[in-house]
Amino acid sequence: MPARFARPAPETDEGGLWAIMDREERRLRRSPFALRDAKLRAYVQEIACKLAGEHCPDVRVHLVRAPLFNASMAPNGMMQVWTGLMLRVDNEAQLAAVLGHEIGHFLQRHTLERLRDAKARSAFGQFIGLFGVVGALAQVGALAGMFAFGQEHEREADTIGTTLMRNAGYDPNEAWKVWANLVLEIRARPGGESASPLFATHPPAAERQEALIALARDAAGGATNEAAWGEHVAPYRHEWLTEEVKRGVPEESLALLTRLKERSPKVAAYAWARGEVYRLRAGEDDLDRALEDYRAALAAGGEPPEAHRGIGLVHRTRRQAAEAKASFARYLEAAPQAPDFAMIKSYLEELSL
Amino acid sequence: MRLLPIAPLLVLILALLAGCATVTKVETGEQAVGARLVVSLEGPWNRIDAPGMGPAQVWTMEGLPVDQLLVYPGIKNGELVHASTGGSAKTFAFRSSMQPHEIVAMFEGMMTRDGSQFKLARLEPASFGGGKGFRFEYSVTRRSDSALLSGVAYGVVSEGELYAMLYHAPRLTFFPRHRGRVEQMARSAQLRAADAAALKASSGGGKRDCMRNPVTGMWTGC
Amino acid sequence: MRRSLVAMTLVAGIAFAPAFARAQSMNLAPGFSNLPKDATVVLMPADIELFSLSAGGVPEPKADWTEAAARHFRQALLAHNQKLGLRTVEVSEDAADELAEVNTLHAAVAQAIAVHHFGPLKLPTKEGKLDWSLSDAVAPVKKATGARYALFSWVRDSYASAERKAAMIALAVLGVGVAGGQQVAYASLVDLETGRVVWFNRMARAGGDLREAQPAAETVGSLLYGFPVAK
Numbered sequence: 001m002p003a004r005f006a007r008p009a010p011e012t013d014e015g016g017l018w019a020i021m022d023r024e025e026r027r028l029r030r031s032p033f034a035l036r037d038a039k040l041r042a043y044v045q046e047i048a049c050k051l052a053g054e055h056c057p058d059v060r061v062h063l064v065r066a067p068l069f070n071a072s073m074a075p076n077g078m079m080q081v082w083t084g085l086m087l088r089v090d091n092e093a094q095l096a097a098v099l100g101h102e103i104g105h106f107l108q109r110h111t112l113e114r115l116r117d118a119k120a121r122s123a124f125g126q127f128i129g130l131f132g133v134v135g136a137l138a139q140v141g142a143l144a145g146m147f148a149f150g151q152e153h154e155r156e157a158d159t160i161g162t163t164l165m166r167n168a169g170y171d172p173n174e175a176w177k178v179w180a181n182l183v184l185e186i187r188a189r190p191g192g193e194s195a196s197p198l199f200a201t202h203p204p205a206a207e208r209q210e211a212l213i214a215l216a217r218d219a220a221g222g223a224t225n226e227a228a229w230g231e232h233v234a235p236y237r238h239e240w241l242t243e244e245v246k247r248g249v250p251e252e253s254l255a256l257l258t259r260l261k262e263r264s265p266k267v268a269a270y271a272w273a274r275g276e277v278y279r280l281r282a283g284e285d286d287l288d289r290a291l292e293d294y295r296a297a298l299a300a301g302g303e304p305p306e307a308h309r310g311i312g313l314v315h316r317t318r319r320q321a322a323e324a325k326a327s328f329a330r331y332l333e334a335a336p337q338a339p340d341f342a343m344i345k346s347y348l349e350e351l352s353l
Numbered sequence: 354m355r356l357l358p359i360a361p362l363l364v365l366i367l368a369l370l371a372g373c374a375t376v377t378k379v380e381t382g383e384q385a386v387g388a389r390l391v392v393s394l395e396g397p398w399n400r401i402d403a404p405g406m407g408p409a410q411v412w413t414m415e416g417l418p419v420d421q422l423l424v425y426p427g428i429k430n431g432e433l434v435h436a437s438t439g440g441s442a443k444t445f446a447f448r449s450s451m452q453p454h455e456i457v458a459m460f461e462g463m464m465t466r467d468g469s470q471f472k473l474a475r476l477e478p479a480s481f482g483g484g485k486g487f488r489f490e491y492s493v494t495r496r497s498d499s500a501l502l503s504g505v506a507y508g509v510v511s512e513g514e515l516y517a518m519l520y521h522a523p524r525l526t527f528f529p530r531h532r533g534r535v536e537q538m539a540r541s542a543q544l545r546a547a548d549a550a551a552l553k554a555s556s557g558g559g560k561r562d563c564m565r566n567p568v569t570g571m572w573t574g575c
Numbered sequence: 576m577r578r579s580l581v582a583m584t585l586v587a588g589i590a591f592a593p594a595f596a597r598a599q600s601m602n603l604a605p606g607f608s609n610l611p612k613d614a615t616v617v618l619m620p621a622d623i624e625l626f627s628l629s630a631g632g633v634p635e636p637k638a639d640w641t642e643a644a645a646r647h648f649r650q651a652l653l654a655h656n657q658k659l660g661l662r663t664v665e666v667s668e669d670a671a672d673e674l675a676e677v678n679t680l681h682a683a684v685a686q687a688i689a690v691h692h693f694g695p696l697k698l699p700t701k702e703g704k705l706d707w708s709l710s711d712a713v714a715p716v717k718k719a720t721g722a723r724y725a726l727f728s729w730v731r732d733s734y735a736s737a738e739r740k741a742a743m744i745a746l747a748v749l750g751v752g753v754a755g756g757q758q759v760a761y762a763s764l765v766d767l768e769t770g771r772v773v774w775f776n777r778m779a780r781a782g783g784d785l786r787e788a789q790p791a792a793e794t795v796g797s798l799l800y801g802f803p804v805a806k
Binding site for chain 2: 030031032033065246248280313339340341342343346
C-alpha cells in the first residue's frame with residue numbers, strides 16, 4: 001500500500017485537478033440527486049474504510065440516486081456509489097469488489113493519469129463531467145468508451161481490489177460474479193452490447209472474469225455478509241425497483257429481475273417488479289406472465305400493495321370485473337395513503353355499476 | 354453519439370436566434386385553444402410560439418426557465434406529446450385506449466427523457482372540459498439545474514383525443530403563487546362539440562352535464 | 576445545458592441593442608433607486624465557467640482556468656464593494672450547502688430575466704418592468720447571513736485557442752455564429768426582505784479576461800456598471 005497522499009500544491013497540475021474535484025464534490029453535496037440517508041451512507045462508508053485501510057480518512061462516500069450500475073473515485077478521495085449498483089449487488093462482498101477496484105485505481109493514481117491524458121486530448125471537460133452529478137445519463141454510455149481505463153490498469157485495479165477484499169475479510173470469489181451478472185443484462189439488450197450505459201467507465205471483458213476467478217483461487221474463504229447487506233438496503237428496495245421499472249428498458253430489466261427473483265424467491269418485491277415490467281410491456285402473453293408474477297409475490301408474503309393494484313389493472317383490462325374489484329379493494333385497504341388511491345377507488349366504483 | 358432529447362427551451366432559443374419566436378398576450382376572458390378547448394382566464398398569461406416546439410401550447414407567467422403551462426388542444430391517437438427529435442431517443446405517443454394511469458406514465462416518460470426525476474403525488478378522477486377526466490399532482494427534479502419543481506395537471510379523453518393542461522414551477526414561491534389560477538382555469542375548461550350532430554339537446558348545448566359529485570364520488574349525466 | 580442557453584440568449588439580446596445603451600430603468604425594479612448607505616450585502620458564491628474555443632469554434636470547459644477565474648473574480652468583487660463603501664459578507668461553504676435550493680431558484684429567475692426582460696422575448700404581463708420576486712424563499716439567506724441584500728453573479732467566458740476540436744453535445748450550439756471569444760455574464764441584486772430582484776445587469780462582449788487579476792477587476796467593473804449605491 002502506498003503511503004497516504006498529501007494534498008498537492010495548488011499550482012501543480014495535480015493540485016489543480018484536486019481543486020476541480022473539490023468543486024464537483026461541493027456540487028454533489030448540494031444536489032437533490034444525492035441520497036442523504038445517514039445510516040446507509042455510514043454503512044457504505046464503513047465498507048469503503050475497511051477496504052482502504054490506512055487511506056480510510058481520505059475516502060468520502062457519496063450515494064447518488066441514479067438507476068445505473070456505477071461507482072467511481074476521484075483523485076481527491078471523493079467516491080460515488082449509484083443506487084443502480086446497490087440494487088444489483090447481492091451482498092457486502094460484491095459491493096466490496098467494486099469499491100476495492102475503485103480504490104485500486106485511486107491508490108495507483110490511474111485516474112490521475114487518465115485525467116492528464118484527457119487533458120492532452122482536449123477532452124478534459126467531458127471527463128470531469130463523469131465525476132460530477134452526471135449531466136445526462138445517456139452521456140455516460142457515450143463517453144464511457146472514450147475514457148475507459150486500459151487493460152493494464154484494469155488488471156492492476158482488479159489485483160489490488162482482490163487483495164483489499166481479502167485483507168478486509170471478504171470472499172474474493174464474489175468479484176467475478178458481479179461482472180457475470182452485468183453481462184447477462186447487457187446481452188438481453190435488443191441490438192446487442194455496444195455502448196451500454198450500465199458499464200460507465202469499466203467495460204468488462206471475458207478475460208477479466210477469468211482473471212478475477214484465478215485471483216480468488218489462492219484466497220478462498222471470507223465473508224459475504226449477505227444478511228447485513230439485505231437488512232441495510234431493504235428500506236430502499238422498493239424505491240430502487242420502481243426506478244428500474246421506470247427506465248423503460250424491459251428486456252434488460254427482465255434479465256435483472258429474473259436473476260434477483262430466482263436468487264431470492266422469498267423477496268416479494270422482486271416478483272412484483274417483474275410483474276410490473278410484463279404488465280407495462282403488454283406484449284403477447286405478457287399479461288399472463290404479469291399475473292403469475294404478482295401471484296408469486298402474494299405467495300411469498302410481505303408483498304407491496306401495488307401487487308394487488310397490478311392484478312386489478314390486468315383484470316380490468318380484460319373486463320373481468322369481479323376479480324378486478326377484489327384486487328382493487330385489497331390495494332385500497334393495504335395502501336390508504338397511496339397517491340392514486342382516489343383513482344383506483346373510482347375504478348372500483350365503476351366496476352360496481 | 355446519441356443526441357439528447359431537445360427541451361422546449363432549447364428549441365425556443367434556436368428559434369429566437371433565427372428570429373421566429375414570438376410572445377403573445379393571452380387576455381382575460383374566454384380563450385379558445387385549438388378547435389374544441391375553451392378556458393376562462395381571470396387574468397392575462399403569456400404565450401410563447403416557435404416552430405418545432407411540439408403539439409402543446411406553451412404559456413408562462415414568469416418566463417420559461419421558471420414556469421410552464423402546457424396546454425394540449427386535442428392530441429390524436431398515435432400523435433407524439435412532445436416535439437419530434439429524430440435520432441434514437443425514446444418517444445411518447447398518445448393512444449386513445451389509454452387509461453389515466455397510462456396517460457400519467459406517458460407524461461412522466463416525456464418529462465424524464467433528459468434524466469430528470471418525476472414523482473407522482475396524487476392521481477384522482479376529476480371533471481375536466483365537462484367530461485370524466487382526471488387530475489394529478491407531481492414533483493420534478495430537473496436534471497439540467499437540479500431545480501425542484503411542483504406540478505398539477507388535468508386531462509380528459511374526448512372522442513378519442515386527449516385534452517390536457519400541465520403546469521409546473523419551482524416548489525418555492527412560484528408554484529404556490531400561480532397554482533390557484535391554473536386550478537381555476539382548469540375548472541372553467543369546456544370542450545365545444547366536434548360537430549353540430551354531437552350537440553346535446555339540452556339548453557344551448559350545455560357542456561356541464563357530465564359531473565362528478567365530490568361528496569358522493571358518483572358520476573352523473575355522462 | 577441550461578447555462579449555455581442563457582449565454583446564447585444574452586448574445587442574442589446584444590444583437591438587438593448594445594449593452595450600455597439601455598436606459599437605467601431597465602436595470603432597476605419599479606420604485607427602487609439605490610441601496611441605503613450602510614446596507615449589508617452578502618456575496619453569493621459566483622457561478623463561473625470558462626471555456627476554450629477550438630479551431631472549429633466549439634467550446635470546451637477549462638476547469639483549471641475556471642479555478643483561477645473564481646479566485647480573481649471574488650477578489651475583484653470584494654475590492655469593488657469596498658470602494659463603494661458597502662458592508663460585504665460572504666457565505667461559508669457549509670452555509671452555501673444549506674442554501675443550494677435558493678441559489679438554484681435564483682439562477683432560474685435570472686435566466687428568465689435574461690431571456691424575457693433583456694432579450695427580445697418580452698412578457699406582456701410584466702409590462703416592460705423588471706418585476707420578478709422570489710418572495711420569502713430568500714428568508715434562509717437573510718437568516719444565515721444577516722444581510723439586507725444579496726448579490727448573485729454568473730459568468731460564462733470563452734477564449735479562442737488553437738487546441739484540437741472536442742465535441743460537447745449540449746454546448747455545441749454556443750459556437751454557432753460566434754467568432755473569437757465571448758464573455759457573457761449577469762449580476763443580480765436581491766432585497767432579502769421582500770425577495771424582489773431590485774437591480775440586474777447583464778453583459779455580453781468580446782474581450783475581458785478573468786484568468787488574471789487586473790483584467791478580472793475590469794470585468795467586475797463592467798458587470799457592476801451602474802450598481803445602485805447611494806451617493
